[in-house]
Amino acid sequence: MPPRAALSAQTRAVLAALAAQPLEWRHGYDLALETGLKSGTLYPILIRLADREMVDACWEADQPAERPRRHRYRLTSLGLAATTAALAGAPAPAGVTRPRRAAAPRRLASERS
Amino acid sequence: MERMTRLLAGLLGTTARVLPPSRRQWAEAIQAEAGQVPAGWRQLHWLAGGLWLVAREANMARKIVYWLGLGVVAAAAAWAIWLSWRTVPAADPESVTDRVRVLVGASALLVLPWAGRRSGLFGPVGSGITPRLVRVAGCAAVCGLGVSIVHLDRNAGAGGVLGSGTISWPREIAGLVLLGAVAAMPPVIRALKPQADAGAVWGPAGVVALAAFAVLPMQVLTILYVAGILAATSRRSPLPSAALAIGTITGLATGLIIYGVLAIPSDIALTGGIVLTLFLILAAIPFLVAAPAGIAAAWLLSGIEDPKALRARRVRQGLLAGATAGAAGGLLITVSAMGLGIMMIIGPLAGAAGGAFGGAVAAAHPRKSLPGGSWAAGMFVSSR
Numbered sequence: 311m312p313p314r315a316a317l318s319a320q321t322r323a324v325l326a327a328l329a330a331q332p333l334e335w336r337h338g339y340d341l342a343l344e345t346g347l348k349s350g351t352l353y354p355i356l357i358r359l360a361d362r363e364m365v366d367a368c369w370e371a372d373q374p375a376e377r378p379r380r381h382r383y384r385l386t387s388l389g390l391a392a393t394t395a396a397l398a399g400a401p402a403p404a405g406v407t408r409p410r411r412a413a414a415p416r417r418l419a420s421e422r423s
Numbered sequence: 424m425e426r427m428t429r430l431l432a433g434l435l436g437t438t439a440r441v442l443p444p445s446r447r448q449w450a451e452a453i454q455a456e457a458g459q460v461p462a463g464w465r466q467l468h469w470l471a472g473g474l475w476l477v478a479r480e481a482n483m484a485r486k487i488v489y490w491l492g493l494g495v496v497a498a499a500a501a502w503a504i505w506l507s508w509r510t511v512p513a514a515d516p517e518s519v520t521d522r523v524r525v526l527v528g529a530s531a532l533l534v535l536p537w538a539g540r541r542s543g544l545f546g547p548v549g550s551g552i553t554p555r556l557v558r559v560a561g562c563a564a565v566c567g568l569g570v571s572i573v574h575l576d577r578n579a580g581a582g583g584v585l586g587s588g589t590i591s592w593p594r595e596i597a598g599l600v601l602l603g604a605v606a607a608m609p610p611v612i613r614a615l616k617p618q619a620d621a622g623a624v625w626g627p628a629g630v631v632a633l634a635a636f637a638v639l640p641m642q643v644l645t646i647l648y649v650a651g652i653l654a655a656t657s658r659r660s661p662l663p664s665a666a667l668a669i670g671t672i673t674g675l676a677t678g679l680i681i682y683g684v685l686a687i688p689s690d691i692a693l694t695g696g697i698v699l700t701l702f703l704i705l706a707a708i709p710f711l712v713a714a715p716a717g718i719a720a721a722w723l724l725s726g727i728e729d730p731k732a733l734r735a736r737r738v739r740q741g742l743l744a745g746a747t748a749g750a751a752g753g754l755l756i757t758v759s760a761m762g763l764g765i766m767m768i769i770g771p772l773a774g775a776a777g778g779a780f781g782g783a784v785a786a787a788h789p790r791k792s793l794p795g796g797s798w799a800a801g802m803f804v805s806s807r
Contacts, residue, residue, distance in 0.1 A: 339459040349453050349472030353478060357449055369448075369633060380459070381452030414550075 317396050320347055324355050327363040328365065328385045335382035356383060401402030424463060431470040438477045446480045474711065485552060496566060500529045503569035517576040523595055525569040527642040531649040532562055538606070544655035553664040554656035557671050561652035561751075562685060563644060567758040572641070576763040592761030598639030605632045644767050648754060650689065651771075655747060660745050666720035670744040670778075673716035674751020677709050677774070681756045684708070706761075709749040709770045710777035716748045717741030717781025722790050738782040745778015746771045 317325070322347040328336060342352050359365040366386050370379040385393060432454060439450035453473035460466045478484065507518065507525040536546050550556050608628040613618055636643040655662055662670070684704065691697055721737035721744075753770025756763050 311579070331458070342469075349456075349469045350475035350479075351472070352454055353449055353472070353476050357446070357480070359747040367452075377458050378455040380455055 318355075319388060320345070320351055321355050321359070323347065324352065324359070325364075325385070325389070326370070326397060328383065329390060329397070332385050332390050333373050335384050339381055357388065364392055382406045424467070425718075428462070428466050428470065429775040431467060431474065435470055435473045435477065438474065438481075441483075442477060443480045447744025449480070455727065471608050474805070485555065489548070489555045491557065493561075495557060496562040498530065499566035500532055500569070503566050503573065504529055506573045507667060508569060514797050520575050520595075521576050524572055524641050524645070526567050527599075527639075528565055528649070530644040531646045532565065535649055535653055542680075543659045544657065545650065546657050548656055549658045549660055549664065551664045553668045553671075557667055558652060558656040561656070561754070562649070562670075564754050564758055565649055565652070568645065568648075571758050575793060578743070594688050598635055598642060601631055601638060602643065603636035605635060631679055631785035641764070642771070644764075648767065649684075651750060652695045655743075662740070662747065663723065665723050666740055666744045667747065669719050671748025671751050673712055674770075674774075675755060675771070677712045677748055678755030678759070680712065681705060681708050681752065681763070682759060685760065702769075706769050706773045709752055709773040710780075712752070713745035713748040713774035714779030714781040714784070717745045717778030718785045719781075720744030720778070721782040721785035726772075733804065735787040738779055741782020742779035745781060746775035749774015782794055 311411070322358045324341060324347070327341050338349065338352060341347075341356075342349060345352065347355075355367060357368065360367045360383075364387055366384045367381060369381055374377055437451060439447050442450060450473055453469065453476060455471075455668070457469050458754065460469045464738050474791040492505070494727055504522075505526045507522045538545070548558055553801050608631060609624050612624050612627065616623065654660060655667060662666070693701075718741065722739050724733070724740055749768075749770035749772065751770075752774070753766040756766050756770075
């Protein structure tokens with residue numbers, strides 16, 4: 311069964327960038343440079359991926375002296391499995407495309423892949 | 424450039440506050456990350472992306488359009504009041520009556536959302552674009568009603584279609600006192616008898632409302648329409664957005680069909696029989712158009728509860744969608760042809776009957792599920 315919602319090219323690019331170093335925490339500007347996405351495109355994608363529990367997001371633990379704390383991102387195990395499947399063209403694991411809230415919105419046919 | 428960057432950073436920090444806490448951190452993340460971006464245009468673009476994120480996550484476009492719409496409604500209400508004040512009472516004996524009508528309508532638009540906000544009956548507006556659009560368009564149509572009344576009476580002169588000719592202050596005052604009593608009765612009854620059920624609370628208010636309607640029909644109808652528009656589009660509305668959209672679109676079609684039927688040129692003399700036939704046609708149109716709307720709205724409902732309960736819910740949803748269609752059609756045709764003000768009563772009643780009939784048909788013939796979903800209101804809704 312194909313995934314419920316096809317991933318956009320931009321989302322795939324973000325996932326691929328995160329999957330290149332799955333154990334490393336990444337920062338927004340690094341991801342923007344690597345994917346070529348602008349902040350107004352990159353961050354909504356990160357928000358959706360975090361909502362779907364595919365990406366972990368957190369602030370740096372320590373406060374550096376010379377700059378504000380940065381937000382960082384890393385794939386979850388669910389996100390890594392979904393990325394591997396999506397980049398290989400295989401179906402995503404169950405539950406990946408379902409948002410966290412209990413009642414997921416119904417989708418129109420035109421939104422389906 | 425540096426000043427511009429500082430300005431955008433400050434703007435981002437300020438606007439981020441409109442976001443819910445779960446989303447605010449993302450705007451703050453962009454702001455924090457801006458320090459890593461090379462200064463100049465690239466940093467400016469980065470911060471502009473942050474503002475775009477805030478606008479997107481806060482649904483700002485939707486809110487701005489909604490508030491612009493409310494501004495249009497306020498302007499239309501002010502225009503109706505100004506128009507009603509332009510005519511010298513001596514030149515048109517009905518002008519004072521019109522002023523009262525327009526002021527009552529404008530007051531309803533102003534007071535009802537505020538009065539009903541605490542209980543949630545009239546507000547806040549439901550989420551999504553449909554309730555917002557319907558609310559703004561409906562309130563604008565009510566303002567259009569005021570403008571039409573003033574225009575009609577100014578052209579019709581004394582003894583026009585919508586009044587007895589001159590203002591009757593005792594009648595106006597009696598009607599307004601009755602309306603005040605309708606508004607005051609439910610909270611007073613609740614305060615005196617906290618255990619009273621809904622029938623005991625609203626029943627007496629309904630009787631007094633009928634008396635008020637007999638005294639001041641146009642004013643009471645206007646208030647009822649404003650209350651109906653606000654209730655149907657509030658967050659607590661029993662009508663889901665899709666059913667509201669079906670009802671409203673069908674209502675527009677109803678208005679256009681009636682307008683088209685009446686526009687057919689005819690030199691038939693309006694005898695009693697012809698008037699009765701015309702009346703039946705006018706009642707049949709909302710019924711017939713609301714029936715498919717009721718079917719579509721009822722088919723939107725699904726559930727795994729008791730089939731009898733599901734059937735009752737479907738009939739109710741069909742009835743509400745049909746009433747919406749009839750009311751929207753009645754309001755539209757009255758605004759465009761004020762002489763058909765009776766359609767503001769016939770429309771919702773016939774529409775409710777047609778919608779309930781459609782809902783019953785839908786309940787008796789539930790749609791078969793198609794693989795992956797089903798068709799509803801012209802859209803394929805996936806069940807996966």
